[in-house]
Amino acid sequence: MKDLAQVKQRIEQLRAQINYHNYRYYVLDSPEISDAEYDLLMRDLQQLEEEYPQFLTPDSPTQRVGAAPVEAFGVVEHPLPLLSLGNAFSQEELLAWYTRALKLVAEQRFKFVCEHKIDGLAVALTYVNGQLTTGATRGDGFRGENITQNLRTIRSIPLSVPKEAPPRFEVRGEVFLPKAGFHKLNQERAKEGLPLFANPRNAAAGSVRQLDPRITAKRPLDIYIYMLGYAEGKATPPTHWETTEYLKSLGFKVNPNNSLLANIEQVEQYHQTWVERRESLPYEADGIVVKVDSLKLQRQLGSIGHEPRWAIAYKFPAIQGTTRLVDIGISVGRTGTLNPYAILEPISVGGVTIRQAALHNEDDVRRKDIRINDTVIVQRAGEVIPEVVGPVTSKRTGQEKEFNLLKKIFDKVKKRPACPVCGAEVIKPEGEVMYYCSNAACPAQVHERLQHFTSRGGMDIRGIGESQSAMLLREGLVKNIADLYDLKDKKEQLTKLERMAEKNVTNMLNAIEKSKETPLARVIFALGIRHIGEEMAELLAKHFGSVGRLQNASKEELLSVPTVGPKIADSIIAFFGREENRRIIDRLRKAGVRLEEEAARPLEELPLAGQEFVITGRLETFSRQEAEARIKALGGTAKSDVTTKTTYLVVGADPGSKLARAQALGTKQLTEEELLQLLGK
Numbered sequence: 001m002k003d004l005a006q007v008k009q010r011i012e013q014l015r016a017q018i019n020y021h022n023y024r025y026y027v028l029d030s031p032e033i034s035d036a037e038y039d040l041l042m043r044d045l046q047q048l049e050e051e052y053p054q055f056l057t058p059d060s061p062t063q064r065v066g067a068a069p070v071e072a073f074g075v076v077e078h079p080l081p082l083l084s085l086g087n088a089f090s091q092e093e094l095l096a097w098y099t100r101a102l103k104l105v106a107e108q109r110f111k112f113v114c115e116h117k118i119d120g121l122a123v124a125l126t127y128v129n130g131q132l133t134t135g136a137t138r139g140d141g142f143r144g145e146n147i148t149q150n151l152r153t154i155r156s157i158p159l160s161v162p163k164e165a166p167p168r169f170e171v172r173g174e175v176f177l178p179k180a181g182f183h184k185l186n187q188e189r190a191k192e193g194l195p196l197f198a199n200p201r202n203a204a205a206g207s208v209r210q211l212d213p214r215i216t217a218k219r220p221l222d223i224y225i226y227m228l229g230y231a232e233g234k235a236t237p238p239t240h241w242e243t244t245e246y247l248k249s250l251g252f253k254v255n256p257n258n259s260l261l262a263n264i265e266q267v268e269q270y271h272q273t274w275v276e277r278r279e280s281l282p283y284e285a286d287g288i289v290v291k292v293d294s295l296k297l298q299r300q301l302g303s304i305g306h307e308p309r310w311a312i313a314y315k316f317p318a319i320q321g322t323t324r325l326v327d328i329g330i331s332v333g334r335t336g337t338l339n340p341y342a343i344l345e346p347i348s349v350g351g352v353t354i355r356q357a358a359l360h361n362e363d364d365v366r367r368k369d370i371r372i373n374d375t376v377i378v379q380r381a382g383e384v385i386p387e388v389v390g391p392v393t394s395k396r397t398g399q400e401k402e403f404n405l406l407k408k409i410f411d412k413v414k415k416r417p418a419c420p421v422c423g424a425e426v427i428k429p430e431g432e433v434m435y436y437c438s439n440a441a442c443p444a445q446v447h448e449r450l451q452h453f454t455s456r457g458g459m460d461i462r463g464i465g466e467s468q469s470a471m472l473l474r475e476g477l478v479k480n481i482a483d484l485y486d487l488k489d490k491k492e493q494l495t496k497l498e499r500m501a502e503k504n505v506t507n508m509l510n511a512i513e514k515s516k517e518t519p520l521a522r523v524i525f526a527l528g529i530r531h532i533g534e535e536m537a538e539l540l541a542k543h544f545g546s547v548g549r550l551q552n553a554s555k556e557e558l559l560s561v562p563t564v565g566p567k568i569a570d571s572i573i574a575f576f577g578r579e580e581n582r583r584i585i586d587r588l589r590k591a592g593v594r595l596e597e598e599a600a601r602p603l604e605e606l607p608l609a610g611q612e613f614v615i616t617g618r619l620e621t622f623s624r625q626e627a628e629a630r631i632k633a634l635g636g637t638a639k640s641d642v643t644t645k646t647t648y649l650v651v652g653a654d655p656g657s658k659l660a661r662a663q664a665l666g667t668k669q670l671t672e673e674e675l676l677q678l679l680g681k
């Protein structure tokens with residue numbers, strides 16, 4: 001048995017190291033070590049905590065995600081209400097605010113702090129005796145939701161602060177999803193057939209208000225702290241600027257674009273600068289927040305209702321433009337949804353030419369009263385798909401036509417609405433706003449499904465992009481995803497196709513062959529079951545371990561998986577209920593696509609089951625991590641320290657102190673060569 005005091009010391013040392021590197025990476029954006037080195041530290045700590053659970057503490061960096069899902073969030077009363085902000089939309093309005101403030105106080109020289117008004121959601125974080133105890137949403141300003149477990153998963157939020165910090169204090173800040181993360185999340189949701197988040201704000205709010213912290217943990221959320229709510233038991237600085245500097249020194253992440261400015265002219269300049277440069281920011285901001293720097297002045301100015309007189313949001317002009325709506329087209333999605341979209345007279349909005357824009361669904365078109373021939377306002381929201389905000393009714397001429405989806409797709413010969421691509425019957429499931437093409441073999445649907453199947457998040461078959469799948473379908477070489485695996489017998493036909501040199505064909509076939517080893521979660525995602533995105537597919541893969549078991553699961557079994565609700569359960573059952581899909585899955589299986597988790601075999605049957613390995617020194621044939629991964633794949637475990645439970649110590653070049661310990665304990669030793677033999681290579 002190891003000396004317990006020593007273990008504890010090592011654990012504390014590891015935690016301090018990891019916290020430091022977390023801070024470098026997530027708060028300062030300036031890492032000092034590689035991800036792999038970081039992972040090693042983290043794993044060492046995890047192993048020690050597993051072995052010595054008596055030393056586990058809630059502020060350990062291993063404990064960010066770990067809480068179980070909740071039924072609902074609790075309520076948090078804010079000791080000091082969270083205010084909102086008044087708006088200024090022009091220079092005149094900014095000056096009006098400033099003039100009003102001047103009249104209210106004796107001082108006639110104000111310094112200001114300007115910050116970006118980030119589009120996210122406000123949170124309040126309470127620290128007691130150095131530990132993060134509560135994280136809450138703003139709610140109505142007086143009472144918010146307790147989302148502590150979710151906020152703990154955000155790496156730029158410190159779980160603990162230095163002992164110099166006040167014994168009790170609250171900081172406030174904006175949790176947000178950077179543009180890149182927002183973009184990626186919406187792409188995933190589009191693939192899953194889920195409704196898209198309208199903007200990063202909704203996406204951040206949706207991510208933070210997940211009942212399962214594991215889902216929040218997967219969203220790349222970040223935070224900027226923008227003020228101190230209150231602090232007890234210790235004096236804090238007298239100005240806003242110094243306060244944010246002080247918060248930085250406690251480890252909080254403060255926006256580096258904040259500026260301390262001497263007068264209102266400089267505020268105007270700051271605003272102008274960022275109007276021009278907002279596109280280059282990694283996050284979405286809809287304006288700046290102007291704050292009076294002196295906290296004494298802030299107190300004197302006070303607030304009216306919810307809005308402080310000492311701060312104001314000075315908005316950026318929206319990225320919008322107006323143009324004519326030429327027509328409304330209909331596209332067919334992967335799951336058969338008929339999606340209306342706006343066909344526009346081309347217009348440049350913020351430097352990007354827009355020809356088409358999203359209209360979501362028919363209800364949306366009706367609610368906004370958008371008519372064909374209308375002059376419409378187009379907005380590039382969050383730099384994703386541009387959308388039609390609404391009509392400019394004052395510009396109506398009487399030539400506008402109301403849009404009716406069913407009329408638009410009415411087939412005069414068949415005397416009924418029909419899919420604009422394949423002519424099949426159109427259905428509208430109860431309770432849904434979308435119409436669907438009822439024909440699973442509709443070429444538009446098959447094309448979208450094929451795209452989805454081969455996409456990166458799916459089977460990742462390079463060499464089959466948009467144009468190749470269209471060609472394969474057109475030529476009749478592929479009618480569904482299973483046909484891809486028969487292409488190897490059609491090499492000759494493939495080489496005859498346009499822009500398909502022998503080399504392209506070989507690459508494509510190799511990629512198809514390689515995809516047979518795709519991990520189960522991605523296979524489940526690639527099948528394109530409605531409402532099953534990457535995250536859900538991962539949960540299902542873990543829970544069921546094979547496509548077969550998922551296919552045979554009853555509704556009750558499906559509902560017993562955390563976060564699977566009736567909508568998802570029904571969708572899975574409907575998918576596997578279809579004869580066509582079952583046939584495709586059988587064919588995938590016969591073609592050799594792995595439809596099982598690699599380690600689905602019971603652990604005890606694996607060759608290295610029950611054997612514990614520790615590696616010391618440098619290995620020649622592979623990295624330590626690869627070696628450990630291979631050991632684990634064969635059922636063994638890999639640990640960082642030699643104990644009486646260790647089966648083998650693998651000794652590489654320049655072994656460390658572990659060798660002496662193994663000798664003392666009489667642990668069996670392996671050379672790298674012997675390990676390779678054990679691993680079957």
Ligand code: IVH
Nearest residue numbers: 083084085115116117118121122174226289
């Ligand atoms: S200060 C009284 N600073 O804007 C001061 N707010 O309408 C209140 N926001 O709910 C907040 N960035 O979510 C402040 N740098 C910033 C901000 C910011 C975004 C949001 C915040 C708040 C809303 C106020």
